[in-house]
Amino acid sequence: MKQARSTFRELPVIRLALAQPFLDAAQGAGADTDSVLSPFGITSHAFDNADMFLPAATMYDLVESLANATGNPYIGAELGLALNPFDWSPLTGAAGQSRSVGDFLLRFSIDAYKDANSAVFQLETKGTRSSFREIRVAPGSTKPRHNDAFTIAYILQVLHSAVGEQWDGRKVIAEVCDPDALPQDLYNIRIATTSSDGAGLAFPCEWLLLEPEFQKRKSHPTPAHTGRAAPVSIVDALQVVLLSRLESVTLDSNQIAALCGMSRRTLSRKLASAGTSLNKEVAKLKAQRAQTLLTDTDKTVTDISRSIGYEDPTVFSRAFKRWTGLTPTQFRASHDTTANA
Secondary structure (H helix, E strand, O other): OHHHHHHHOOOOEEEHHHHHHHHHHHHHOOOOHHHHHHHHOOOHHHHHOOOOEEEHHHHHHHHHHHHHHHOOOOHHHHHHHHOOOOOOHHHHHHHHHOOOHHHHHHHHHHHHHHOEOOEEEEEEEEOOEEEEEEEEOOOOOOOOHHHHHHHHHHHHHHHHHHHHHHOOHHHOEEEEOOHHHOOOOOOOOEEEEOOOOEEEEEEEHHHHHOOOHHHHOOOOOOOOOOOOOOOOOHHHHHHHHHHHHOOOOOOOHHHHHHHOOOOHHHHHHHHHHOOOOHHHHHHHHHHHHHHHHHHHOOOOHHHHHHHOOOOOHHHHHHHHHHHHOOOHHHHHHHOOHHHHO
16 A cells, blocks of 8 residues: 555546536536636636546546535535446446446456546455545545545445345445535435545445446446556656646746645656656657647647747747757658658
8 A cells, every 4th residue: 555655646647537527517507617617727628638637636626616616515426326337437447347346346446547546445344344445645725525425426326236125324334524525314324524535435245246236237338448547657647737738838847836736846856756857848748749730730830839838939949949950840841741742
């Protein structure tokens, strides 16, 4: 456990698309989601990008903001109970392949790292009791109350579907950072308070052997996992965090560090230990983005300049020549297959 936490603390990130149920709920409630998303530097269209990741602390705060915008104090729990496991990336593989509750939880624990490196999952059995916990490595600035409720609810849904008519909620204990985020009559379970570092369920261990109800839907297709896996290294994680923000003219080292949930000094130290620096990584991403736009689009040099944070195309051209040895115009001409044919 300590080794896993040490690795994932480099820069915990979560795939933005996982918050889609909360965005849909906020939009369905008539909330001004543009205003909710604006402080996070994203738009609703960003949720369609399977490769878009946010720092974990930012993601937790985003979920709480969207949840609050619905005006429903139990929205996290309601979304978790209504979640189709075949339609939510971390659960699709487990839903399609497992044949028991225990198998499902184990497969989910493995697959979850494809979408987030921000938590570890723990399945334990002691005597007649089992527990399943999500342990976060980077809580947000606010209590992740709706995230907890969502997590508890979708796991609870799996348990309830497996136990069926023999269900006895008194045998289940849910631990969340804020019990008020769960309806008190939720499957008649007992609810306890824990820290903001995670959430969990305790239940009879024999339930691990039962088959969840959704496994009887033999004809239900299992969607393929889409998008890149969540990065593990500090360099890869930084890149996915910065990709959607390269157009910002004012983005500086302090803002980037804050975006990553750490001080500038800490971020610099982590990057130095990986043999690089923030300036190098930003320049590398901008160079890659510029080269792609020059070869794959017909955008003007001025437009490309602005898309990676340069207001002055001349300054961009000088920077581009440092990166590649060519001006943007020369680079485009050298990669124009039509002209070279």
